[in-house]
Amino acid sequence: MAKRKKKNIYYTPEPDWEVLSDAKTEEEKEKAYSSVNSFVRTEIKDKAKINKAREWIKYKAPWDEKECEIILESPDWVFKSTALILFTESKLGYMPKKFTKYIDNKKEEWLKRGKAEIKEKIIQKQLNPPKKKISIQDRMKLQIGTLCGDLEYFLDELIDGKKTLKQFKPYELMMIYQPEVKVPHAKLIKEEFSDGHLEALEVQEWKDPDIKEAYSNFNLKLRKAYVEYYEMINTACDTIIQTKATKRKARKPKARSKEKIVQKLKFKINEPDLGLASVIPTDVVYANECWVYNVKTRKLGVYRALNKDPRSLKREGAGLNVKGTTLQGFCEESSLQKTLRKPKEQLKPFIAGAKTSCNKNFEAITTTDTRMNGRFNEHTIILKTF
Numbered sequence: 001m002a003k004r005k006k007k008n009i010y011y012t013p014e015p016d017w018e019v020l021s022d023a024k025t026e027e028e029k030e031k032a033y034s035s036v037n038s039f040v041r042t043e044i045k046d047k048a049k050i051n052k053a054r055e056w057i058k059y060k061a062p063w064d065e066k067e068c069e070i071i072l073e074s075p076d077w078v079f080k081s082t083a084l085i086l087f088t089e090s091k092l093g094y095m096p097k098k099f100t101k102y103i104d105n106k107k108e109e110w111l112k113r114g115k116a117e118i119k120e121k122i123i124q125k126q127l128n129p130p131k132k133k134i135s136i137q138d139r140m141k142l143q144i145g146t147l148c149g150d151l152e153y154f155l156d157e158l159i160d161g162k163k164t165l166k167q168f169k170p171y172e173l174m175m176i177y178q179p180e181v182k183v184p185h186a187k188l189i190k191e192e193f194s195d196g197h198l199e200a201l202e203v204q205e206w207k208d209p210d211i212k213e214a215y216s217n218f219n220l221k222l223r224k225a226y227v228e229y230y231e232m233i234n235t236a237c238d239t240i241i242q243t244k245a246t247k248r249k250a251r252k253p254k255a256r257s258k259e260k261i262v263q264k265l266k267f268k269i270n271e272p273d274l275g276l277a278s279v280i281p282t283d284v285v286y287a288n289e290c291w292v293y294n295v296k297t298r299k300l301g302v303y304r305a306l307n308k309d310p311r312s313l314k315r316e317g318a319g320l321n322v323k324g325t326t327l328q329g330f331c332e333e334s335s336l337q338k339t340l341r342k343p344k345e346q347l348k349p350f351i352a353g354a355k356t357s358c359n360k361n362f363e364a365i366t367t368t369d370t371r372m373n374g375r376f377n378e379h380t381i382i383l384k385t386f
Contacts, residue, residue: 010043021092029096033088040084049083050076056086063107070114071107073121078113082106137188144185147177148192155229159218165225171236183244186237197230258282266325267380271295274344276351278382286319287385290327291350291358293343296379300350301337301372302362303330327374335372338365347383355386 020032040049057068079086082103089095095103134142150173157163174181174189181189202208203215204227218226262281270277276293284290290303305319306329321328340346349361 010039012039012043014043015039017091021094023092023094026096029092029094030098032092033085033096033099036088036091037084040087044087046080046083047076049087050079052090053079053083053086056089060089067107067111070118071110073114073117074110075113075117078110140184140188141192143179144177144181144189144192147173147181148189151189151193151233158225158229159222165228165232168229168232170233171239174236174240181240183241186240186244190234190237193230193233197227197234200227200230203227258285261285262322264324265322266377267382268295268378271381274347276347276381276383279385281322281382283385284320284327284382285322288319289355289384289386290320290330290382291384292376293340293347293350293381293383294337294377294379295381298340298343299337300340300343300347300362300365300383301335302358303327303335303372303374305329306331325376327376330372330374332371336369337372338362338369339367340365341367350383353384358384 015036020036023029023032054072057071061068061071063071085095085099085103089099151170154163154168158165158168174186202211203218204223206212206223215223259282262285265281265284267278267281274295276295288305288307291301292303293300303320307319318329320330346365350358353361
């Protein structure tokens with residue numbers, strides 16, 4: 001439904017702007033301005049008048065563009081005394097000479113005020129500089145800073161011979177660390193130590209002359225421990241990543257409406273010759289029994305849900321369901337159909353009958369029963385659901 005336009009109701013009659021805009025002489029223009037003074041002053045909001053004043057300065061003022069920009073930096077109250085004149089100008093399209101002269105005299109005052117406002121803003125900006133925004137990545141690095149420091153400190157003690165790798169428990173450190181080390185943190189820790197790991201591998205190879213000189217105090221045992229130190233950190237991080245991935249709860253699928261479930265289900269709306277009409281197809285969803293009649297093959301059938309039929313060995317599920325044009329969740333052993341020799345007479349008990357009556361009358365039909373396949377088509381009448 002279209003939104004109703006808000007009515008403009010004025011207590012003072014609105015002037016005929018079109019007629020007044022035809023004023024030619026200076027006297028007529030002054031008279032026109034005088035006649036609308038009361039209306040503009042009492043009926044037009046200050047904000048609307050000030051906006052028109054700003055528009056005039058921006059687009060119509062006969063001044064230098066830079067001067068206009070400085071003036072427009074001034075606060076709204078600066079233009080309050082001239083807003084009435086400039087609002088009227090926007091309506092009539094002209095301004096008497098005496099008002100033009102008055103506005104020109106205001107220019108210097110406005111420039112002074114605009115410059116003062118610009119200066120004030122610069123001072124405020126210097127006193128209150130905008131806070132530097134920390135990225136999520138940097139924030140997470142800050143969170144794991146202490147932990148990385150502890151890991152590096154152990155390496156120093158390992159090199160000095162004060163600690164051994166048997167005492168190094170990076171996974172336990174990560175588990176007790178606060179804030180909790182999550183998957184993104186674990187990935188950042190691996191990244192933080194990746195360069196050191198690569199250098200440790202070069203130290204283990206012991207081929208580069210520069211490496212030999214830099215790590216001359218490293219014996220074979222320490223070189224191996226150096227690499228293993230980084231591998232233990234990587235293993236701890238990988239364990240956290242895999243554990244969190246395993247524990248992550250699967251996203252709950254959004255529940256589909258019954259209308260959505262049966263939107264592709266094919267069925268026949270009615271059969272006038274037999275006085276039959278299908279029930280609402282959504283009634284099939286989650287039903288325990290569904291009675292159908294195929295007008296082409298003259299077969300009457302019943303679908304019994306797995307979770308309700310006493311003869312079914314499978315009792316799981318929540319009744320019948322539909323997928324595309326096929327019925328699901330029915331018991332193949334007990335869902336049967338029989339051919340009717342005289343459909344018009346034989347169907348009468350099923351149209352108005354209750355559940356027990358339908359089952360009793362179905363058993364009384366002497367034709368051979370066959371199993372149902374779950375398929376619905378344009379010849380299928382949905383007779384009943386229970």
